[in-house]
Amino acid sequence: MCDVDDTEVHDVSSALEYWPAPPPWGWSADDLDHLPSKGPNGEPDFFKRVELIDGALVFISPQRRFHQSLIRGLTERLDAEAPSHLSAVQRMDVKLGERTRPRPDVMVIDAEAAADNARTFYQAREVRLVIEIVSPESVERDRKLKPLRYAEAGIPHFWRVEESDGRPVVYVYERDPATGAYTPTGIHHGHLAVQVPFPFEVDLDRLVT
Template sequence: MTELPDWMRPPRAEGWFAEDLDRLPEAPRHTELIDGALVFMMSPQRWWHGEIVTDLTLALRTQAPAGCRVGREMTIRLDARNRPEPDLVVTTAPYDPDCTWFAPEDVQLVVEVVSPESAHRDRTVKLRKYAEAGIRHYWCIEDEDTVPAVHVYELDEPTGVYAPAGIFRGTLQRPVPFEISLDLDKLTPPRSS
């Protein structure tokens, strides 16, 4: 067994903190911080995943009102020990070319496209953590035989947890966080025979 590189060793007994991610240039792309532990995307992403994220990003950008930005590959600093990187985020934060993370209060919608290696985190851990941080809308997109099924959640403010707002197949129409109308079948190319 080979020894761990120095950059993988936590700088303190408590583990990693959110600001530590900006000082780890050696870390692989898409490194997240969950409960003070670094989480790496180690398995290669499927083409399906990339197509969904890209096409959904483009579709939401055409519908987002002024003041909303749609982006990807950015972390959200939920607290001192949690900085997950969702697949897609809709934010009202002003554009800052040097920004490496968003604050939860600036995030309107978080989207996770479920992969086999991220399924538990996306369906349970992140569902809870995004709600606890006060992010009002969360979508979890599942692969149903290469067809996307979007599980939509809204924050129930009195309880601080997400309430299911529907499972969408074929089309998705939502009035929040802004008027959204999507043809989900167009998010992925048809499977070749």
């Protein structure tokens, strides 16, 4: 193990010496760009599905078909209807701070940022909407922790998608600039129609059939 000095700049290889515990100085958002292709014991693609929440690495569970269909369908529909200065992307990171870099299911971002094919993450100021599709293992993060962090970072719109009897339900939130917190603006079953961040309408049930 390497000695810990809070003033020292640590690299990913020294952090992995503490695996599976996090390094004493914690993981940083920039570490995710330098994780190895294999895990500490040679596991292939070990860090491929990982995000950083408050300095802790969180491993994302495999997606169900329901989840995958919604990601693809919402991304395609949002991108088709977005004004020219915005674009929809899926499964890309957003850097919320030095210790938090989640990977939302879908985002609407500035088109200029989306045009840069070298990017591995976007800044919160480039994001207009974040969508999280809840999985059984992500309920607490998607309902409580992530919305709090997205709102603190100033992202104006957040949608949470849940499953009810095999059908998607969308919970829509808008950030109140007075409180800096999200305020619910609607719960949508079967059909979603909103005016912000731009006029958008979709048959939700058709996205998963």
